[in-house]
Structure formats: structure tokens, C-alpha cells
Amino acid sequence: MQPRTKSVKKIYFDVGLTVLIVVLFAAFFSFQVQKDSRERVLTTLSEISSQSVEVMQKEISRNKTLLINLAVLLGQEETLDPPTLLQKLIPVDKENNFKRMGIVLPDHTSYSTDHKDVVLDDEGYARFASAMEGQTSVTNTVRDLVDGESVTVYSTPLTFADGSRCVLFGTYSTQYYKNLLSVSSFKGAGYSYIIRQNGDCISGSTNLLSQQFSNFYSATAAYSRQNEEKVQRLQEAVQNGEQGVMLFDREDGTQRYLYYQPLEVGDWYLLSVVPSEVIDKSINGTLVPTYLLLLGSVLLFCYLIWRIVAMYRGYRDRVEQLVMVDEVTGQGSFAKFRLDAAALFGGKDRTPYALVCLNVKKFQYINDLYGYDEGNAVLRTVAECIGENIAGGEYAARMQADLFVLLLHCRDVQLLQNRVTELLHKVQARADKRDGDLIYQVRLRAGVYPVQDRTLTLEGMIDRAKLAMDHSRQNASQPCGLYDGALRRQLVRQQELANHFDGALESGQLQLYFQPKYDLQAGSFHGAEALVRWHSPQNGWISPGAFIPVLEQNGGIIDLDRRVFAAVCRQMRRWLDAGLQPGPISVNASQLHLYRLDFVDRYLAVIDRYHLPHDLIQIELTETALFENRDILAQSLGRFRRHGVQILMDDFGSGFSSVGSVCTMPIDAVKIDKSMVDHLVDDEKTRLILKNSLALFRSLGLAVVVEGVEQKDQYDLLHTMQADYIQGYYCARPMPMGQYQACLQKAQGLPVTGQDEIAVV
Template sequence: MSESIIEKHLKKLTIFVAVLSLAILTAGGIVTFSLNRVQQDAIDSRIQREVEKYSDNLHQKLQVDFQTIYTLSAFLEFNEGLEKESFSRGLLGANNHNGFVRMGYFGRNGTGVRVTRGKSIEMDKKLEEVTPEMQEIIRKAWEGEDGFSGVIYDTELEKQVLGYAVPVYRGEEIIGALVATGEADSLKEILTNDVLFGGNGHIQLINSQGEYVLPYETEDIFSGDYFSQKEEERITDVLDSQESCFASLEYKGHRYRLYIEPVGIKDWSLFGIEAVNESNKFLTQMILITRVTFSVILAAVIVFIFYGYRLMKKKNRELIQYAYYDSLTGAFNSEKFQQELAKVMKKQETYALAGLNIRQFKFINEIFGRNQADSLLCHVKDVLEENTGEGEYFCRNSADMFLVLLKGEERKEIQRRIQDIMEKIAAFSANLNHDYDIQMYCGISLIPQGIKTDTATMQTTHTMFALEKARSLPRNSIWFYDLNLHQEEILQNYVESHMNQALENGEFKMYLQPKFDLRTGRLSGAEALVRWIRGDGKVIYPGQFIPIFESNGFCAVLDMYMTEQVCRLIRKWIDQGIRPIPVSVNHSKILFYETDYVGRMEKLIEKYETPARWITLEILEGLAMENIDKLNQVIASLKEIGFRISMDDFGSGYSSLNTLGKLDIDELKLDKGFMEGIDGTDQQKQKIILEHIIMISRSLEISTVAEGIETKENEQMIQELGCDFGQGYYYCRPIPAEEFHEKYMQKGKK
């Protein structure tokens, strides 16, 4: 995963955090809004009910008052001939028994009589002597309509009063108006109620200007800074148009809900208001708890996510450091370097990819210790850092191998820079306090600008091929990837991509090279060797594919395949009545570490019913150097089945005579290098060494086979040294199994 992808993940996480926080905030808002809505609906419903109830009470009071007056007016109609004085006394008596403070009668001529509770009768009262409001409703009654003055101030009574007037008929003719005056406080009794809205609100009577009809704490509802200008204008319009509406206001930290409804009397409206916070404490507490809960949850989530985000970002930085940087040196690792290399290869610039390796680094580790070896690697990193510029990269690819990407394509300049880097790295020798010469080797592949065909991996492979070539050269060698290396790379790619298919197609052919008894000169056995012959007839030689198979592990598969071919051949000889000869087959060390190796070998000989004594398994001496005890356990199991064990190429590597005494082998094959050495200047020394190896082997009851016998002189000399068997081109080159069968097994030729 690249750094950009990790950054994208972090951005996605940030967006997720924001969305989650917004979702929690929205959910809290929705719940709070819903509870507020429920609370507001409950308050609105309650205010509306109370206002409507008080409106009904107001209408009922006025209706009762008018009904009382109409009853008296009917009395006047019925008593047509009643004298004025008797009428006045009757009116006074009626007034004393109803709720009015004053009553009167005014004929259409503008003269009338008026009685006041607790006062004398006023006869011949002129219309002009009463208040203008009373004059207006009297004239209205003369016109046949009920008259109501609303709340007016009576200077004589010195109080707020209500004026009523109804027409008085005689037949179909209106002869006058019966008037009554009631106390305005009777309206207060209707509107004033301490338990209204649970004591958390009140209802007032207002006119179209918002003024209180009855005396109140202020002149009108707009006194004081209760409403915004916009809300005040809206309420004013509602009052003017005699409509109903709800509104909200805040005052001294408290929220209020109000309702205005026209009464239908004069320009009056009922104004109901209730404190929201006090009207429904349960819902208010629920809303508060909900807000606090969601706020706490949101805060906790934000804190948790923020902490998690920071922790993840820190861990991602650590992950990036771990994923893309070498823990020892701090340089890029291979993964990060390959990403940068892939980007660079798309640019219109030329580069050179160099691989640097320290010769015999493992000995530096062993001789000077791991700390000094690690310091050397850090020194290499520092040198590369100092000698690379902008747009140039390097990494510790593995162990002591570094990859460096340099700008340019001029070979001489690239070589000069690499040599300079090598010299600066070699200067670390002074830190070792020993006269140790640090040597390196380098492989380089050039990258043309804007290359499209090669991948970063392929370009690195080119560099590795050049590095491998440089390793075979002396001292601080530098090798550029060229056509020859390219051909080797093509072959390696072909080998690795076709090996499994070649096995299925039977392209791996078994060749046999005979071995002869040096005492009798007779055929004593053969070695099975593999040749890769493609379907088109082209041959891939063992030296071209065996090292690759040893590297990728396919040699174990091929070894078992060759063993099966040997079993088939021996089975064929037995079936044809031919006495078999021992056939040896190479087995790589990978097989010896497989847990089912011995079992598979046993099943193989059981499958072909082949006696195991005719098969010799050849192992390399390098295997014995690793774990002798483990190897002996496997050898013992194989020998118990009947297989013979041979050590191949003894003397080609770091041979140890001590190994011969510890390994339970049956045969020792002397490397052909001994034959080449005997023909050289140190002939006598080589003969002495070879003679003693043969003598020790004989003492250990281990037979010896000399490889690489190419001349009569070789054969004669090895016979004199007491070697048991010989193998080489002097006798016969490796030939196909069919040809071997015809030449040696059918005809019995030597």
C-alpha cells in the first residue's frame, strides 16, 4: 500500500468522522426539535382552548347582560300607559336587582330618565349630558341595533364601565332606547384567574392597536423589548385584520408562547401568553436532558474519534516507516524504492539503476561483530545520501545490497560517480581499527527516457544480472547490463516460465553415463543425468537450468521425476530378463528437509516393484556440512529401505575428511578437479592427497569413484592409487537411456 493510498484512507476517515458527528448532531437536533414541537403543540393547544373558553365566557356575559336589558325593554312595551314617575321608580327597582350600576331610558326626542344605584332618579335627562360613547350606542338603538360601548371611563362614576343600549318598541315602531351601564371590572373577573395555565400565564383583552382594553401593567403588548421588529409588524397586521395567530418571544431568559384570537366584539382580541419553561416542566426537562445527552455523546464521540484519529495517524506513520523504510539505516526499503522507480520510468528523463554490494560482508559480520557490520551499512546509507541529488533515490534492498537510482545515461559519468561512492564507503575501514580493505562490486542498467516496455521489476532484474556478473570480477568491479546479459535473462525467464510445462510434456530426458570397475574393466553401473530437449529440438544444457532450479526449488521436483525414470528403466530391464546395474541419481538437499521424503521414495519403488539396492542416491558434500545428525537420520531410513548413498563432487568445495567419518555413506565420488590437478604443476601433491582420500575411504568401507577420466593416463594413474571405479569421457559421454540400453545392456558391450 502506497503512502498516497494511506493518506486517502486518512482523508476518508476524516470525512467519516465529520459525517458521523454531523449525523449525531442531526439526530440530536431532530429529537430536540421533535420534543420542542410536541411541547409547543401541547402549549398551543392549551392556550387556544383557554382563550376560546374565555371568549365564550365573554360572549356569554354580554349575552346575559343584553338579555336582561331586553327583558326590561319588553316590560316598557307592555306598560304603554305607565306614568313617567311610576316608570322611573320601576326602573330604579329593576336596577337595584340586577348587576348594572345605572340604567336609563331615552326617547327619540333626546330626553330621558336615568337611575343610578344608590342615587336619586334623574328626570328629563338630556342626551347631550351623557358621554359621547353612550350617545353613539343610544342612537344606534334608535336605529334598531343593539349598542355596546366597550370599556369607557365614566367621569361621574369615576370608573371604567360598559355601556349597553337596546331599542324599545311600541308595536312596530321604535320609541326609544333602554340603556344600562355595567362595571368593567366584571370583565376582569372573567379574565383574572391565578390558576390559569397552572399559574404560568395569563389572558388579556386587547384592541386592534395592541392596547389593553382593561388597565394592565403596561399600556399595550408592544411596550417593552419583547418582540423583534419583524414579529411586531406581523402581530400588528394580524390585529388589524382581526385574525388569529401564534407567536413566540423570549424575555429575561424565559421563553413564552402566545396566542391571539379575535373576539368578534368591537375590535377586541384575546391575548393569551404562557411561559414555556414552566408550563410543562417534564417535557422541558426531557428536552434539556436530551440536549445534554446528545451533547455529551457528541463530545465523547468527537473526543474518541479525534483520539482514535490521532492514534491511527501515528500508527500509520509508524506503519509507513515500517513498510517503506529500512529499520536499521533509515533508507527506503525495496517496496518504497520500487514505487519511486516506477514513477521515474514514466518521466522524460534518463536514469541509471545501480546495484551495490559489499564483498564478503558475512566475514565482516563474523570478524568485527554485528555492531560494526551494522555501522558499515549505516555508513553506506550516509554516503549514498550525500552523493545523490534531487530526483535520485536509493534503498537498502537486502542485507548488504543497495540500489541507487542516478540521473544521466553517460556511462563514464555514471561509472565515475559509482567509483567515488565506493571509495567513500571503503573509507569506513579506518573505523574497524584493522587493515581490512572493504571491497564492493556494482551492476548497472541504463533506463532510457519515458521507457514503456520495461517494468520497475524488470529493470531491477537487469541490474541484478549485471550485479551477478560484476561479482565474478575482481575488487571494486562495475558491470553494465548488455546484450549478452540480456540473452541470459531471457533464457532464465524462459526456464522459469516453462519448467512445469516441460515436465508435463516429457521434455526432460534421462541420459546415462557408464561407470566401470577399474580392476576388471567391466561395466559396474551408470549415473542418470538430465537433459532438457525442447519440443522444437533445441537443447537447454544443465549448466543453464540446474542453477536456476536450485535457486527456485524446482530441483526437488525434477530429482523425484528422474528417480521415477530410473525406477521405470530398472523395471524394464527386469521385465526383459536383463540383470540390472546400479544406477545413481542426484538428490538435492531440499528433498532431505522434506518430512515425507523417505515415504515418497518408498512408495516409488513399491509402485514399480523395483529393488532399492539397484538405486544409488547422490548427495553433495555441502549438505553434510549443515546438519550431519539430521542427515544421518534420513540416510539411515533410506538405507533401511535398501538405497545406497553416495557423496558427489567430493573435493569441489570446503571438503572435510572428518565428514567421512561421521556420514554413513556407501560411495565417495571424487570431483573431476582432482584429475585436472594431477595434470598440473602440483601433480605430486595432488596424487598424495588423492591417494590418502582413497585409502581412508577404503578403511571406512566406502567405495570410491573417480570422475572426469578423459585419457588412458588418467585411468592408469587412478588405478595405481587404488580407486574402485572410473567415470568420464574416456569411457563414454552421457547418452540417451535408449542408446545406453542398446549399447550396454542388450549387446553387453564394454
């Protein structure tokens, strides 16, 4: 019996040991699954919160953009006429679900689409103070001045042609935000609030589990002593603009998970809440197979473990497929890229990296012309090509739309910039399409930020790379921009110029200059090009190459062009009245004018106001502006030409146009860019190209002005080629109005007067 007893004991021992191993393994496995599941569910809560934030911000941004665009449209009216404005606002109000729309006058009078017109007291008028000062704004929750309902008010300045102004506003009930927030999450158990930094509630979802309160902090802190400490930490995080998750108690003894995240609207914050039992139920559901292991037989132990592991891996793979794989490209998602970046910069590896942003130029055209399926195919091609050209330890993902982000090794910045440029060429070569009716070119640009501060947020790194990418637009020969100290200083300098420009314009710091054109065949000056120069009392002369691009970006070039044009017409009228024949003067116009409906009418009105012969005025548009806006050229430029105003193509030869393509342009003359003239003397091909181009333009009846002539050899060659006009330092530099006036007087045998005068724009 002793051997049997020993055998039984051994069996008991083996069974006990097996059970102990199963229990320990199950406990360990349960703990690990619980931890991973909790993190995964909280990540899901974070993503749902981020989606809600994005929805809210897009909706609020859409409403603000709607008001701004509407203000621009209404601002084209001659003067402020409330009845007319209200008639135009009514259909907009109905279509966009405003509670009401209307206008507020400086005298505190308001008019609304629901005819609830009131005279505002000082407190009510304060809601529109920012808009009266020129800023578009959104209020926090306020009481409706008519029925007392809780509302938010969107407002933006509205200025008319005669200078009269008012505020355009649209009012939304807080129920509007409740509808946006009442998106089901966690099978209807989740709910959301929008609060201010001080805890005041702006709106909340209509979920039955949610509670209504005036201040979240005070209401939550009252539930338990532990909540007081948590609320204090939450307040500090909110004040610092942070986002995160916390667990707090409810008055019924249950707990709630709270994810807090800032909205980019005032000091608003989005709170996403889900009961802890929902998360616990999700976690426990995963653990049921583990607990069943304890009741199973030892013979089924291995099989059950295998099944659980297989189920876990399948679940994990499905979640990773949804979260970690981009649905368009099939490559790693931006969420995965974010995790990889966090692990990279949070670890001990100090390998130098650079963050690269890359996007497809005018990608929207591909979607519009060929459909979204073709656009997605382009994005997949870009992603595949990027994936094939990055090494181990490097990461890439599509961030949004056509914007890709990469983390690349960066031991040498110049080598990396060359590498990214080569990558752009490879992607373009593969993505270009020439298949039947599908013919398009894919062009990309990129920005590189060499990571120096690893504590900088990923968003901060991306912003710097995007700045470098946007800056690359100004350099057609280098599609890959680099963020460095020089770029940062340049951006600061550009912002300073933008800040001081309006004051410089009003204080007369911008002066009118003229650069004469020389008629090669007649051997005399014939007209000029009007230019603008900025003389700052603090900084001296500021190059047009420094401030013109800034104005092109912020839209200030529109006002500058109009002022220059009016100053030229005014000065020409004075010359004609004094008996001078100034010849045709050409004035530069930005391509931004082509998008304005009043461009032609406004310019023709100025010419007629000064009773000028139309053939004395010429409009110069760059080669790029003409070739990028063909669809809107025919009508607007055609009207100029029908009224006798000539159109000149400026900077021909600096872009990608061909001589043949010029034939289809509605222009009267071509200005050859200086870049072609620079190599005229020492390059036979350049001479041949220019000679043949001049012959073709001549046969088409187009006059030709050659810019940048600085040497006698260039002059002689152009004279032999029978060019019409030349312009450059060899003939005359740009000069102030008084000096140009003296040139006209000398040429026409008149006494020289006002040689030191200047013309202020």
C-alpha cells in the first residue's frame, strides 16, 4: 500500500502543483489582460473624446467661417441697409439652423431675422465688443436677450464700401451643442459635457445617465473627500491646457472615468464620461475564459490556454487593424506613428532624428476631376513608395488627407534634405498617371525639422516641419524646406513687416518709383513700369522682395496694388494737365485680384475717374498667375483688352511655360525675365531660344519687353534680334517720381521742375 500511497500523494502533489501553476498563471494572465484591456478601453475613450473635439471644433469653425464669408459677401454692398441685409440673411438662417441671425449697429440697435429687434443695453452690447473691434468671436453660454434661453453668440465685423459698419451675428441654442454631443458611445452609456476653465457648464449631452449642474467642479467635489483632491488636480491640468483621464466618485457610490481635452474655442473644455462598470464589464468579459480555466480539467488545460491566447491575439489584431492601420493606405496609422514616436523620444536611444512633413500639391484637383477612388489610389502609391525608401528604426504614416509625416535618421542635415528631395522625385515618378483619360502629374513638397529638443510635443515638431514645408513654396527649385535658425528669424522678420505695414502705408512710407522702358528701334524712352518702395524711418529702405511675399500671403497685396494703381493714374493726370506725354505706364497686379468679382470694374473706374486714355495703362500679371488661373482669365482680362487696356505677361521664362502655350493667353505683350538675359552673351542655346521666341511673338503681334539688361553686349544682341523694348540698369534704374518727371521734361524740351518730388502711395 505504501507505493500506492506514494503514487496517490504524487498524483495529489502533481494535481496540486498543476492547480497552483494554473492559478498563478491565471492570476498573472488575468492581471495582464485586465491592465491591457483597461489601457485599451481608456485609449478608446481618448479617441472618442478626440473625435468629439474634432467634430465640435469643425462645427464651430464652420459657423465662424460662414459668418466671415457672409460678411465679405455682404460687405460688397455700397452702404448699410438693415432691411436689405435681413432679407439676405433669412435664407442663410434657415439653411444653417441658427436660432436667429442679425446685425448690431454701433448705436446699440439690433435687427434680427425673427424680427425680435431690440436696443441693447451696455451689458448686451458687450457681447459684440470684440466684433466691433474687428475680431470674429464666439461667446460663452449667455442668456438670450429675447426669451432668456441659454445660447452662444457668433459675431464678426461687417464693413461696407462707404465705410459704414456693423456686427453680423448668429445665435445658437445650447440645445445645438447637446445634439452634437449626444453621439452614442459605449452602447449609450457614455456622455459628454462642455465646460469653461472655471468649471461652468456650457452644454451637455442628453444621455439619461448624465446630470445637469451649473459648475462641474463644485458639483463633483461635493460627492466625496477624494473627489475634492481630484477636482483640484483637474483644475490645475485644465488651467495648464492639458488633457488626460481621471476616476471620480458619484453620489450613488459608483465611479466614473473622465477624459478631459481642450477645445480650441475660448477657454472651453470637453469632458467625456463613462461609468466604471462599463469598463469593468468589458474587462471582465475578456477574463471569463480565464476564470473558466480554474474549473476545467487538467487534461484540457493546455487546450484552453491555447484557445484563450488565440482569442486574445485575434482580438488584439482586430483592434490593431482598426487603430494601428490607415484605412486608406493600408500602412501604419498616425496613431501608431504617435506611439512609435513616444517610445523613440522617451527611450535612451539618442540617435539623431528629423521630423519630415510631406504633402501633395493641389491634391484636391485630383479628387475633384477624377474622383475619390483615384485620389485614394494616389495616396496609396505615395505611402508605398515612402515605405520602400525608409530604413529600420524609421517611421512614416499618413496624418490626414494628403499630409504624411516621417521620422528619419538625421546625422547630416544637408544629406537628409537631399535624401528627402530624391524621395519626392521617386514618388512623383511613380504616381504620375498617363493612362487613357487619366492624365495628371503628382507634385509634392516637404519640410524638415531636425529634432533638437526631444521634450517638444509631437505636434510642436510637426508644426515646425509644416512651417518649413510652407516656406518651400517660395522656392520652386527646392521643394524641400528646412526649419533652422535662419527660417525662424525670417518668419519673425516677416511677422514684423506684416505688423508694421498698415502703419507704414498710412504714414506715407511707401513711395512710387518708375523704371523707364527703352524703345530699341526708335532709340528713345517709351513709357515705364510703376514700382513701389518702402522707406522706414527705423530700418531704412526695405526690399520689395522682403515685404511683397508677406503681403501675398496675408492678402494685404490687394490694398497695396489698388493704392499704387490709383497713385499712378493720379500722377499721369497731373502730367497730362502739365503738357507732358508720359507714355504707357504698366502696373503690377497680384493673382489674388483674379478671384475678386470687382477687379476689372474697380480698375476701369479709377482710369475713367482721371479721364485717362485707356491705352496709357497696362496691367502686368506674372507668368505663374496667368498659367495657374486659366479658367478665370478669359472673361476678366478680355474685358480689359476690349476697353483698350493692354495685358502684359511678366517674368516669362522664369516658370514652366512654353512659347507655344503663350499663344492661347489673352495678352498683348510679353516681358522676358532677367534669368534668360543673364546668359545671353555667353550661351549659344539661350541666344537661339530667345531669337526664335522673339520671331514667334512678333508673328503673333505680341510686343516684347526684355528685362534685366545691364551690359552693352546684351543691348547690342537684343538690338540685332529686333526686340521691341528693353528695361534694366543699362538704360535706367528705378527712380522716384520727381526724377522720372525730369526725364520726361528733358526728352520733350520742357523746363525741368519738381525733380526732388516724391509720390506717396
